[in-house]
Amino acid sequence: MKNPFHKWSIRWKMAAGFSLVLFLSVTVLLTYFIGKQRHALKSGLEARVTTVANMLSWSLVILVDAAAVTGDVKPIEEVIESARQDSQLVGIRVENASGTRLAGFDDKALTGTDTNSHFKTTRFTDDLLLLNMPIRKDDNNIGVLRMGYSLAGLHSEQRQLLLTGLGIGLVTLLAGILLAFAIGHRISRPLVRMTSTFKRMAEGDLNQQPVRESGADEIGFLARAFNELLQQLKDLSQLAQAISQGDLTHTIKTKGDLADAFRRMTASIVEITSSFNQMAARMDSRISEILTTAKEQEAGAAQQAAAVTEVTSTMEELAATARQISQNAESVTSSAEEASRAVTDGREALFAFVKSMNSIETGNKTISDNIVGLNRHVQQIRGIIDIINDIADRSDLLALNAALEGTKAGEAGKGFLLVAAEMRRLSENVFNSTAEIKQLITEVTEATNATVMANESGLRATQEGTERAAEAEQAFGRIVETIEETSRAAKQISLATQQQHTGTDQIVSAMGEVANVSQQWLNGIRSTTQAVSELSTTAAQLRQLVSRYRLGSE
Amino acid sequence: MNTLSGQPADNQQLPEQELNLFVFRSGSETYAADPELVQEVVAAGEPTAIPFVPDWVEGVVSVRGKIVPVIDLVGFFGLESTTTYNRKRLILFAVDGVEFGLWSEQVLGIKSYPAGLSETPLSTLPATLQECLQSQLRHQEVLVYILDMNKLLEKSRQQVAS
Numbered sequence: 224m225k226n227p228f229h230k231w232s233i234r235w236k237m238a239a240g241f242s243l244v245l246f247l248s249v250t251v252l253l254t255y256f257i258g259k260q261r262h263a264l265k266s267g268l269e270a271r272v273t274t275v276a277n278m279l280s281w282s283l284v285i286l287v288d289a290a291a292v293t294g295d296v297k298p299i300e301e302v303i304e305s306a307r308q309d310s311q312l313v314g315i316r317v318e319n320a321s322g323t324r325l326a327g328f329d330d331k332a333l334t335g336t337d338t339n340s341h342f343k344t345t346r347f348t349d350d351l352l353l354l355n356m357p358i359r360k361d362d363n364n365i366g367v368l369r370m371g372y373s374l375a376g377l378h379s380e381q382r383q384l385l386l387t388g389l390g391i392g393l394v395t396l397l398a399g400i401l402l403a404f405a406i407g408h409r410i411s412r413p414l415v416r417m418t419s420t421f422k423r424m425a426e427g428d429l430n431q432q433p434v435r436e437s438g439a440d441e442i443g444f445l446a447r448a449f450n451e452l453l454q455q456l457k458d459l460s461q462l463a464q465a466i467s468q469g470d471l472t473h474t475i476k477t478k479g480d481l482a483d484a485f486r487r488m489t490a491s492i493v494e495i496t497s498s499f500n501q502m503a504a505r506m507d508s509r510i511s512e513i514l515t516t517a518k519e520q521e522a523g524a525a526q527q528a529a530a531v532t533e534v535t536s537t538m539e540e541l542a543a544t545a546r547q548i549s550q551n552a553e554s555v556t557s558s559a560e561e562a563s564r565a566v567t568d569g570r571e572a573l574f575a576f577v578k579s580m581n582s583i584e585t586g587n588k589t590i591s592d593n594i595v596g597l598n599r600h601v602q603q604i605r606g607i608i609d610i611i612n613d614i615a616d617r618s619d620l621l622a623l624n625a626a627l628e629g630t631k632a633g634e635a636g637k638g639f640l641l642v643a644a645e646m647r648r649l650s651e652n653v654f655n656s657t658a659e660i661k662q663l664i665t666e667v668t669e670a671t672n673a674t675v676m677a678n679e680s681g682l683r684a685t686q687e688g689t690e691r692a693a694e695a696e697q698a699f700g701r702i703v704e705t706i707e708e709t710s711r712a713a714k715q716i717s718l719a720t721q722q723q724h725t726g727t728d729q730i731v732s733a734m735g736e737v738a739n740v741s742q743q744w745l746n747g748i749r750s751t752t753q754a755v756s757e758l759s760t761t762a763a764q765l766r767q768l769v770s771r772y773r774l775g776s777e
Numbered sequence: 778m779n780t781l782s783g784q785p786a787d788n789q790q791l792p793e794q795e796l797n798l799f800v801f802r803s804g805s806e807t808y809a810a811d812p813e814l815v816q817e818v819v820a821a822g823e824p825t826a827i828p829f830v831p832d833w834v835e836g837v838v839s840v841r842g843k844i845v846p847v848i849d850l851v852g853f854f855g856l857e858s859t860t861t862y863n864r865k866r867l868i869l870f871a872v873d874g875v876e877f878g879l880w881s882e883q884v885l886g887i888k889s890y891p892a893g894l895s896e897t898p899l900s901t902l903p904a905t906l907q908e909c910l911q912s913q914l915r916h917q918e919v920l921v922y923i924l925d926m927n928k929l930l931e932k933s934r935q936q937v938a939s
Contacts, residue, residue, distance in 0.1 A: 623886060630799075
């Protein structure tokens with residue numbers, strides 16, 4: 224069965240229920256109280272009207288009785304006129320026993336049927352209260368008083384009451400709905416939060432804040448229980464995450480079967496991992512031993528192959544060198560012959576050189592002797608010049624003193640004075656000339672000295688040249704001998720290298736075979752090393768896999 | 778000699794136009810004196826030093842048997858002469874019968890100067906030189922101090938005595 228309200232939230236449901244109940248109670252209460260009120264009002268009105276009618280009927284007895292005799296209705300009209308003071312009175316009429324109208328006003332609606340009733344009768348129409356009061360004299364009905372009262376005042380009073388009731392009802396209804404909302408909200412808010420948290424948890428996101436709810440009521444209890452559950456799930460989730468990241472040292476305080484199962488699982492992973500680690504370590508050491516051995520073998524084989532290659536190439540080089548040597552030896556022989564011829568030419572040239580040197584030496588010696596003689600003469604000239612200078616000086620002094628004497632002699636000595644002055648000038652000229660001569664002599668001396676020095680070094684050089692020429696002569700003799708020896712040796716070398724060439728060719732072919740064998744061996748070792756390296760890689764991968772787990776004991 | 782014979786006529790026309798002076802160089806200065814006072818110029822050797830005299834009295838020399846004192850004019854005038862001059866010639870003076878010698882580097886001999894070249898000596902000269910000067914003249918860019926030999930003798934005597 225489909226409930227149309229099951230999609231509503233709690234607060235809406237509560238609000239709807241509250242408002243329905245309140246609405247019903249307000250309606251019932253209003254209906255009941257208004258009915259009661261109407262009844263009370265009607266009874267009050269009836270009692271009041273009855274009292275008025277009684278009083279009127281009492282006062283009308285005599286007048287109706289008299290009117291029946293006299294026919295005079297004037298006093299009756301005066302009486303009912305006084306009753307018209309009442310605003311609610313709509314109409315009034317007085318009839319005699321036979322039903323004839325005696326007096327009245329606005330009395331058209333007051334025609335009644337129960338004329339002869341002994342008792343007062345009242346009747347309510349929609350908007351009127353109709354009253355018939357018998358006018359009695361001595362237990363006989365002599366007339367009837369009919370009165371009509373308006374119910375308008377009563378109606379308006381009732382309407383006012385209804386409006387007030389409705390207003391109060393409406394306010395109560397609104398207050399009720401608000402209250403229902405508030406209570407519904409108080410209940411539903413934590414529930415909504417828990418629901419969304421549950422939903423996210425169900426989606427796999429356990430990283431949720433606990434629900435804050437401190438109330439001591441059922442909602443508070445529910446929130447706390449929910450938080451505990453969330454915490455427990457978080458702990459378990461963290462543990463699982465730690466294990467997945469390899470951390471086996473993580474512990475949880477949570478109790479319960481699930482947590483125990485987690486702990487047992489962690490312990491068994493630890494056990495497996497540590498034993499796996501030990502196995503991997505053993506395997507690793509074995510593999511590295513094999514690898515080391517294989518590498519050593521490989522290195523040895525490679526070294527051997529390289530050595531063989533080296534030997535082969537060396538042998539080839541040797542053969543080439545032998546050929547080269549053979550060729551060189553031949554060219555040495557021919558060069559030696561050329562050298563021999565050149566040496567002979569050189570010796571002849573040397574003899575000519577030595578002869579020239581000897582003649583230069585003789586010439587130099589003559590020059591040296593002449594220069595020494597020249598120097599002696601120059602020194603003699605210097606002495607003579609000094610004597611001339613001295614004589615000039617004395618002449619100057621003499622001339623000066625003569626001039627003095629001339630001056631002292633006055634006019635007579637004037638001619639003397641001029642001669643003395645001329646003498647002084649002459650001696651001055653002598654001084655100047657001797658100074659020039661001295662300068663020239665100094666230059667000549669310097670030049671001769673330089674010549675002597677140059678000559679001496681030339682002499683030494685020529686002597687040295689002669690000595691070197693003699694040495695060169697001897698060296699030429701030795702060179703000739705050496706050339707002859709070289710020529711002989713070169714011929715022998717040429718012969719020996721031809722024999723060597725044949726030997727090295729044989730060695731080269733043998734080495735080629737050795738190289739082939741060692742290359743095959745090397746290939747075998749390389750494939751072994753390759754296989755072991757792959758095995759090592761696999762072991763390393765395994766160990767890396769296990770090493771993701773951190774054990775508590777480590 | 779013919780030219781000389783014409784000279785007295787010029788002298789008469791311009792009396793005392795020429796000034797005959799004995800000119801010599803000593804140190805870096807050129808001095809002149811009356812030729813009448815010069816007795817002789819000799820090429821003398823080293824003087825013999827004598828005690829208890831100022832530095833500028835260099836000693837005594839013997840000239841033809843006469844003992845003559847030798848005065849260093851540069852030292853006497855207190856002139857600063859950084860280089861020691863060449864004492865080549867000794868000029869013998871006789872003033873009032875007193876003979877003394879002055880050292881000279883070069884004797885220029887007897888020179889005739891036109892009169893009217895005399896100047897008043899500068900007041901910035903050393904005091905002794907100023908007192909012994911008769912006057913000074915400038916001829917062919919050379920400044921010649923004309924010495925008053927009487928004053929020089931007098932001054933040198935005073936200084937030796939003191």
